[in-house]
Amino acid sequence: MQTASIPSQEHDMAHRSRLAGFIIDCNTDNLDAAADFWSQALGCSISNRDAGDDTVEYQEFGDTPGDLYIEVQKVDHASRVHLDIEADDIDAEADRLEKLGAKKVAFVKRWWVMEAPTGQRFCVVKMKQPELRSTPNEWD
Template sequence: MPHRSRLSGFIIDCNTDDLDAATDFWAQALGCSIADRDAGDGDAEYQMLGDTPGDLHIEVQKVAHPSRVHLDIEADDVNAEADRLEALGAKKIAFVKRWWVMEAPTGQRFCIVRTKFPERGVAWNDWD
């Protein structure tokens, strides 16, 4: 199915009880501001960074699993993008609310999310 996708940004998963302190560290380490301390929805606890390099979407997220960094790919059709990447060898791990958690053939986890700011960010890839 025709759709488009692109690198959205990075999520810094932090196994921590103090999301504010983790966000403060990463904002200072990356030279960014904190755009939204209350960005989480539902059970999600995350904070968005602002003034990011290349206008990338970067979040610091409180998680229960070991700390790591994962990337997000945004798409105007998350199911079509998940199918495309599955055909390349990725595995669908779980559909969570509105996005797919995927695993690359080499084991890295990443997410496919809905487009949030279509006018911002890097150039789009068009897929048939």
């Protein structure tokens, strides 16, 4: 996992965030088979088998409960499930969560990997399509 050190800044601007969805991290050589299993297990379709880019390999699901974003992602670490929180200002959201007791683990590619006070890892990612799904929370 490549990491970059990003200096923490105080963010006084209001920002918005919300639960984006769940990422099923799969340590596998066959992401198609993993996506097939999870789509059938969850009763969702695979809407995009080529959703990744040259930095990450993943597949997106469609027909998800509550229009949550759900994907399977090929990873090098142990398989697990993590959630993503999306924000229109990821640095401000990471700072807000730090004040609540979370820790910044690393800035990876274009998102923050965080750790909750109880040990679970999660990511803070850039908000996509703010007009879709649930209304984001607004933070001062």
